[in-house]
Amino acid sequence: MSEGLLARAQARIPGGVNSPVRSFASVGGDPFFVARGEGPFLVDTDGVRYLDYVQSWGASILGHAHPAIVEAVQRAAAAGTSYGAPTPGEVALAESVAARVPSVEKLRLVSSGTEAAMTAVRLVRGVTGRPKILKFAGCYHGHLDALLVAAGSGVATLGLPGSAGVTPGAIADTVVVPFNDEAALDAAFAAHGAELAAVLVEPVAANMGLVAPRPGFLAGLRRRCDHADALLVFDEVITGFRVGVAGAQGRVGVTPDLSLFGKVLGGGLPLAALGGPAALLDELAPVGPVYQAGTLAGNPLATAAGLACLELLDAGAYDELEARVELLGRGITDAVTSTGLAAQVPRVWTLSGLFFAAEPVVDYAGAQAADAKRYARFFQAMLARGVFLPPSPFETWFTSLAHREADIERTVQAAGEAAQEVVGAD
Numbered sequence: 001m002s003e004g005l006l007a008r009a010q011a012r013i014p015g016g017v018n019s020p021v022r023s024f025a026s027v028g029g030d031p032f033f034v035a036r037g038e039g040p041f042l043v044d045t046d047g048v049r050y051l052d053y054v055q056s057w058g059a060s061i062l063g064h065a066h067p068a069i070v071e072a073v074q075r076a077a078a079a080g081t082s083y084g085a086p087t088p089g090e091v092a093l094a095e096s097v098a099a100r101v102p103s104v105e106k107l108r109l110v111s112s113g114t115e116a117a118m119t120a121v122r123l124v125r126g127v128t129g130r131p132k133i134l135k136f137a138g139c140y141h142g143h144l145d146a147l148l149v150a151a152g153s154g155v156a157t158l159g160l161p162g163s164a165g166v167t168p169g170a171i172a173d174t175v176v177v178p179f180n181d182e183a184a185l186d187a188a189f190a191a192h193g194a195e196l197a198a199v200l201v202e203p204v205a206a207n208m209g210l211v212a213p214r215p216g217f218l219a220g221l222r223r224r225c226d227h228a229d230a231l232l233v234f235d236e237v238i239t240g241f242r243v244g245v246a247g248a249q250g251r252v253g254v255t256p257d258l259s260l261f262g263k264v265l266g267g268g269l270p271l272a273a274l275g276g277p278a279a280l281l282d283e284l285a286p287v288g289p290v291y292q293a294g295t296l297a298g299n300p301l302a303t304a305a306g307l308a309c310l311e312l313l314d315a316g317a318y319d320e321l322e323a324r325v326e327l328l329g330r331g332i333t334d335a336v337t338s339t340g341l342a343a344q345v346p347r348v349w350t351l352s353g354l355f356f357a358a359e360p361v362v363d364y365a366g367a368q369a370a371d372a373k374r375y376a377r378f379f380q381a382m383l384a385r386g387v388f389l390p391p392s393p394f395e396t397w398f399t400s401l402a403h404r405e406a407d408i409e410r411t412v413q414a415a416g417e418a419a420q421e422v423v424g425a426d
């Protein structure tokens with residue numbers, strides 16, 4: 001059944017997938033087609049069940065088909081799916097985010113993280129009158145031209161330097177610096193500080209595998225931005241509402257000027273946002289001169305799902321998820337390293353990952369130097385045991401609140417066997 005679907009998909013959709021990260025290009029084999037999701041599980045069109053650590057790349061923090069989300073979406077759909085006029089749901093969601101994240105007074109809702117980043121780039125340029133944007137190698141901010149340089153996620157997975165179709169002009173004002181490298185940052189600020197509109201950063205880098213910021217790195221960024229009169233933008237599309245009530249900024253105590261949200265925010269529906277101080281957000285149309293718009297922005301199904309999701313995400317939920325991920329991280333570390341394989345299992349609060357590397361990975365160069373072949377073998381061995389990991393070493397593992405301790409134990413058990421297979425294949 002899946003094979004027939006794959007052929008049909010490949011005939012009509014490039015590569016058979018609508019986002020390159022869904023292909024198994026870097027791990028080999030063909031993607032399965034999902035028939036349905038249930039909590040921590042996916043069930044494919046052949047009826048095979050997988051314990052899922054992709055979870056819509058982090059969007060489904062409650063697990064699949066959570067009753068609260070299903071009910072909220074059904075109720076919203078019965079009242080119409082899109083109007084092109086304001087709704088109470090948009091207001092409630094914006095209030096809910098502002099109540100959670102102190103740096104956010106106002107938000108503009110959009111439909112994807114890419115749009116949020118694109119709007120942020122225009123906004124920071126419009127407000128400062130400066131052209132340049134500083135980003136970090138291996139960080140991913142969506143597929144807008146200016147930020148596809150040295151990008152993580154699928155760009156890293158496919159080993160692309162960037163993308164065809166991006167003109168030198170589109171990236172001429174993008175400055176790229178290695179993550180966690182304060183000396184390179186100082187050099188970049190010395191060379192471009194006066195022209196810098198903003199620094200964009202994933203406060204926890206989660207699109208080159210998982211890479212934690214060094215202690216003080218984000219506070220140092222804040223200091224340098226203030227000194228140069230540049231804005232600091234945290235791309236919390238993954239970390240927002242995933243690592244704590246107020247995202248990564250709440251956990252590290254560094255306040256950005258602008259924040260980007262997505263993934264968890266929409267409860268599994270297409271929704272993202274940029275948020276910050278009222279004075280900054282009011283530079284957007286129709287109040288200010290920076291134009292931005294969207295037919296489906298703040299869509300009523302998406303805001304209903306997002307609200308239902310946020311309502312369940314109190315501090316206790318994050319504690320529970322963090323405990324679960326700690327169990328997973330410890331278990332995977334033991335299972336893999338006890339076979340003698342060199343492995344790093346980064347864990348940052350509720351996020352975890354896996355690099356087959358001898359040393360801790362602190363930047364994109366380190367992530368690229370990790371053993372991708374071993375990861376591919378490990379991925380396949382886990383898949384054969386009914387555990388679906390991200391099909392790329394340049395991604396983060398997403399545990400949901402629906403993953404129970406028994407699911408983690410099963411994962412760790414499978415990891416021990418999978419690691420043995422990797423050793424055998426070396």
Ligand SMILES: *Cc1c(COP(=O)(O)O)cnc(C)c1O
Pocket residue numbers: 111112113114115117140141142143202207235236237238262263272
């Ligand atoms: C996923 C992601 C984006 C892009 O979001 P889309 O909704 O896929 O466009 C941007 N930034 C980060 C950090 C992401 O992980």
